[in-house]
Amino acid sequence: MIPLDTIPFGHAGRLVLADSGSMMKVLVVGGGGREHALAWKLGQSPRVEQVFVAPGNAGTALDATNVPIAVTDKPALIQFAKENSIGLVVVGPEIPLVDGLVDDMEEAGLKVFGPSKAAAELEGSKVFCKNLLHTANIPTATYLTFRSAEQASRHIWERYCDPDEPVRVVVKADGLAAGKGVIVCGTRNEALDAIDRIASQREFGDAGKELIIEERLTGPEVSVLAITDGETIVTLPPAQDHKPAYDGDTGPNTGGMGAYCPAPVLDDEMMARIESDVLVPIVHAMKRARRPFKGVLYAGLMLTPGGPKVLEFNVRFGDPECQPLLMRLKTDLADVLEAAVDGRLGEIEPLEWDPRPxxxxxxxxxxxxxxxxxxxxxxxxxxxxxxxxxxxxxxxxxxxxxxxxxxxxxxxxxxxxxxxxxxxxxxxxxxxxxxxxxxxxxxxxxxxxxx
Incomplete structure (x- = not known):
C-alpha cells in the first residue's frame, strides 16, 4: 500500500471494514475471461448476495446470473442496476470505461468501480498517455505523433534513407484496438506497411485517426497492476503476459495468449522502483491534470538495460493477467473494490495471497x-x-x-x-x-x- 503523501513501499491487502455484515448484489459489466474471473471471485465473498454479469458468457452463466445487456447500452445497464438494488457495479472492459459509463452510473446514484471518462483516456488515447508520461518525467520510449499517413510515411522515408538499414520502431494506433493496434517493425517497408494499415486502410477503425512512432525497446515485458482510490495505491503481484500469437513470442500481436503470476523477473527492489518512478507519479500527474484516477492502473513495462520503461497504461484489469491474479487472491475482492470506490484504501492490511504461482x-x-x-x-x-x-x-x-x-x-x-x-x-x-x-x-x- 502506498499513501501518496508519504510514499512508503509495501504490498497491500486485506480490508478491515467497519460494517462487514452488510449484504449486497454486484453487477459485473462485460463478457470476457476477465469478467468471468471477477464474477467468480466476487461470488466467493460472504457479503455478496448475488452476482449478475452483463452480458456474460457460457461460463459466467454457471458462476453467476447473466443479463442480456450490451456493455455499450448505458441506459439499460443503469436501469437494471437501479431496479435490482445493485450495491456495487464493476466495469471490466475498456470500451465502456472510455465511453463514460462510470460517470453516468455515478450521476444516477450508483456505486461503481472504475475510472471516469476523463481518467480512462489514459488508455483510450496513446497520444494523451505518452504526452502525460513525458510531462511527468516517467520513463518511456522516445516517440513522435502524427495525424496522417502522409506525415508518418514522410518521417520514415527521411529518417531511414538506406533501405537496408535496420529500423527498430513500433507503430501504434492512438485509440482502442483490442490489443492489436501495435505493430513492431524491423525494416523500412514494415514500418510503411504498418502506417498504411493503421492510418490509411483504417484496419483498426477510428483508433487510427492519430498514430505514434516510437523507439523499439528491448528487454522482458512485465505487467504491474495496482488498485487506487486516488489517494492510496495497492500494488498487486507482478504478472507476465504473452502478446504474440505463437510460441517463442513470434507472430502477430493478440489480446494476450496467456499469463502467469508472480513474475520472478521482478524482485522487491525493482517493484519498489516501479512504484516510486511510475505508479506514484502517474497518479499525481492525473490529479494535476484534473483527471483524478480511481480504479485499476495497469502498467505495461519493458525492463530495459536502462531500467523499467512504460510501454502503455491500461485502466482496468488485464485479460488474461486477471485470471491468474484472482486465482491466487485470498482476500475478499468485494471489500477491496468497495473500499476503492469509497476512498478507504488507506484502511487496509496487507492483501492475502496463495503462495503458489x-x-x-x-x-x-x-x-x-x-x-x-x-x-x-x-x-x-x-x-x-x-x-x-x-x-x-x-x-x-x-x-x-x-x-x-x-x-x-x-x-x-x-x-x-x-x-x-x-x-x-x-x-x-x-x-x-x-x-x-x-x-x-x-x-x-x-x-x-x-x-
Whole structure:
C-alpha cells in the first residue's frame, strides 16, 4: 500500500471494514475471461448476495446470473442496476470505461468501480498517455505523433534513407484496438506497411485517426497492476503476459495468449522502483491534470538495460493477467473494490495471497487474431474443471441449445496453480488436453520465460 503523501513501499491487502455484515448484489459489466474471473471471485465473498454479469458468457452463466445487456447500452445497464438494488457495479472492459459509463452510473446514484471518462483516456488515447508520461518525467520510449499517413510515411522515408538499414520502431494506433493496434517493425517497408494499415486502410477503425512512432525497446515485458482510490495505491503481484500469437513470442500481436503470476523477473527492489518512478507519479500527474484516477492502473513495462520503461497504461484489469491474479487472491475482492470506490484504501492490511504461482493458458479459435469461425461445440469443459487446482474461465463462449460453443477469438483461459511455476504449467496444460473443438489451438510455452 502506498499513501501518496508519504510514499512508503509495501504490498497491500486485506480490508478491515467497519460494517462487514452488510449484504449486497454486484453487477459485473462485460463478457470476457476477465469478467468471468471477477464474477467468480466476487461470488466467493460472504457479503455478496448475488452476482449478475452483463452480458456474460457460457461460463459466467454457471458462476453467476447473466443479463442480456450490451456493455455499450448505458441506459439499460443503469436501469437494471437501479431496479435490482445493485450495491456495487464493476466495469471490466475498456470500451465502456472510455465511453463514460462510470460517470453516468455515478450521476444516477450508483456505486461503481472504475475510472471516469476523463481518467480512462489514459488508455483510450496513446497520444494523451505518452504526452502525460513525458510531462511527468516517467520513463518511456522516445516517440513522435502524427495525424496522417502522409506525415508518418514522410518521417520514415527521411529518417531511414538506406533501405537496408535496420529500423527498430513500433507503430501504434492512438485509440482502442483490442490489443492489436501495435505493430513492431524491423525494416523500412514494415514500418510503411504498418502506417498504411493503421492510418490509411483504417484496419483498426477510428483508433487510427492519430498514430505514434516510437523507439523499439528491448528487454522482458512485465505487467504491474495496482488498485487506487486516488489517494492510496495497492500494488498487486507482478504478472507476465504473452502478446504474440505463437510460441517463442513470434507472430502477430493478440489480446494476450496467456499469463502467469508472480513474475520472478521482478524482485522487491525493482517493484519498489516501479512504484516510486511510475505508479506514484502517474497518479499525481492525473490529479494535476484534473483527471483524478480511481480504479485499476495497469502498467505495461519493458525492463530495459536502462531500467523499467512504460510501454502503455491500461485502466482496468488485464485479460488474461486477471485470471491468474484472482486465482491466487485470498482476500475478499468485494471489500477491496468497495473500499476503492469509497476512498478507504488507506484502511487496509496487507492483501492475502496463495503462495503458489498460477498460470493461464488461452485457447483460441482457428484463424485468430484474424478471421475465425463461430458456433463450434466445445467438449471436455467439465473434465478440465474437475482437475485439482484448475479453473476454466470462459471468454468467447456462448450457450446454444444447451451446448457451449465458441463465440470469439480468445475462447477460454485454462488457469491453474501449483507449488512451482512448472507444476502450475503442467496442471494448466492437463486441463487444456481435456478440451476440444474444431480448430482449437493455444501456445505451448506459456510461463517458460519464467525459468
Amino acid at each position: 498460477s498460470i493461464c493458458v488461452v485457447m483460441a479459435s482457428e484463424g485468430y487474431p484474424g478471421d475465425y469461425a463461430k458456433g463450434r461445440e466445445i467438449k471436455g469443459l467439465e473434465a478440465a474443471d474437475a482437475i485439482e487446482d484448475v479453473k476454466v474461465f470462459h471468454a468467447g463462449t456462448k450457450l446454444v441449445d444447451g451446448k457451449v460453443t465458441n463465440d470469439g477469438g480468445r475462447v477460454l483461459g485454462v488457469t491453474a496453480m501449483g507449488d512451482t511455476i512448472a507444476k502450475a504449467k503442467l496442471q494448466a496444460y492437463r486441463g487444456v488436453k481435456e478440451i476440444r473443438w474444431q480448430g482449437a489451438w493455444c501456445r505451448k510455452d506459456i510461463s517458460d520465460k519464467a525459468r
